Amino acid sequence: MSNGVYKIxxxxxxxxxxxxxxxxxxxxxxxxxxxFLALMYEKVKGMEITIPSRTYPSVPCEIIHAGAKVKFEPxxxxxxxxxxxxxxTNVWDSALRFTADMYIPGTHMCVSFTGPYKHFxxxxxxxxxxxxxxxxxxxxxxxxxxRRECSYHDDNFxxxxxxxxxxxxxxxxxxxxxxxxxxxxxxxxxxxxxxLPYPDLSKFEIYKQ
Numbered sequence: 001m002s003n004g005v006y007k008i009x010x011x012x013x014x015x016x017x018x019x020x021x022x023x024x025x026x027x028x029x030x031x032x033x034x035x036f037l038a039l040m041y042e043k044v045k046g047m048e049i050t051i052p053s054r055t056y057p058s059v060p061c062e063i064i065h066a067g068a069k070v071k072f073e074p075x076x077x078x079x080x081x082x083x084x085x086x087x088x089t090n091v092w093d094s095a096l097r098f099t100a101d102m103y104i105p106g107t108h109m110c111v112s113f114t115g116p117y118k119h120f121x122x123x124x125x126x127x128x129x130x131x132x133x134x135x136x137x138x139x140x141x142x143x144x145x146x147r148r149e150c151s152y153h154d155d156n157f158x159x160x161x162x163x164x165x166x167x168x169x170x171x172x173x174x175x176x177x178x179x180x181x182x183x184x185x186x187x188x189x190x191x192x193x194x195x196l197p198y199p200d201l202s203k204f205e206i207y208k209q
Contacts, residue, residue: 006168012175013127019181019188021101022109022129024136027166027174028143031095031112031126032058037142037164038091038108038128039066041135050087052080054198059086059093060207069209072202082193083109094129096196100181100188103129113174119191120181122174125166 009027016025028034035058039049045067051059053072060070063086083094083102092104095112098119103109109129113122128139141147146161181189201207 006171008168008175009166009171012166012171012178015175015178016111016127017129019100019178020098020103020109020111020129022103023131024133025127025129026136026139026143027125027127027171028164029126029166030114030124031093031110032062033143033162033164034110034112034126034128035059035086035091035093036062036066037139037162038110039063039068039086039089040142041108041138042089042091044068044089047089049089051093052084053200053202054078054080055084055093055201056095056198057201060201064207064209070207072207074202075200078197079195080198081195096194099191099193103131105131108132108135117194117196119194120174120177122170122177125170125174 013025013027017023039062047068048071049063049068050071050073052075054075063070081096083092083097085092090107092107092109094109098111111127112118113120113125130136141159142161143164144161145163146157146159148155183189
């Protein structure tokens with residue numbers, strides 16, 4: 001660890017950014033926390049945010065934890081596919097999308113490496129893809145208890161952050177696994193969007209607060 005940063009984590013993030021076409025990638029311990037940080041950066045408190053009624057249950061949880069209200073948009077059928085925007089924010093839930101040059105400019109795309117169905121099976125983890133330098137710097141401090149990239153003996157604490165950083169052991173494994181997404185000559189491989197069934201969350205009172 002050097003100046004508060006694991007070099008292996010930075011290498012993994014650099015590889016993620018290259019593959020997805022994002023300017024920056026910031027890894028965290030899971031995608032739910034990636035969504036939360038992105039929403040907090042967007043200052044969504046008091047807003048109404050629209051998401052599909054069928055999605056992973058942590059999505060409305062993170063919206064509510066960030067101080068916003070959830071509005072569910074009906075979904076035809078029982079599945080959702082690929083990525084979707086948390087309207088009207090710049091935050092995207094990309095748990096079911098991980099492919100070459102997937103990044104949408106001007107957004108904070110939250111990707112997931114957790115679970116047996118993902119293209120990137122890291123066992124646990126997530127990342128925020130962004131092209132904003134200010135957001136990138138904020139996410140890096142926010143995931144690390146508000147700390148700067150220096151020893152906490154030397155830091156001037158002025159930010160309340162969270163303990164959301166990715167363990168370096170996972171980052172090291174992730175860096176190795178990234179090789180599967182590159183072919184001969186370093187050509188990026190394309191993955192199809194995943195499609196999974198989810199319950200209709202609009203039926204549950206807990207998300208209506």
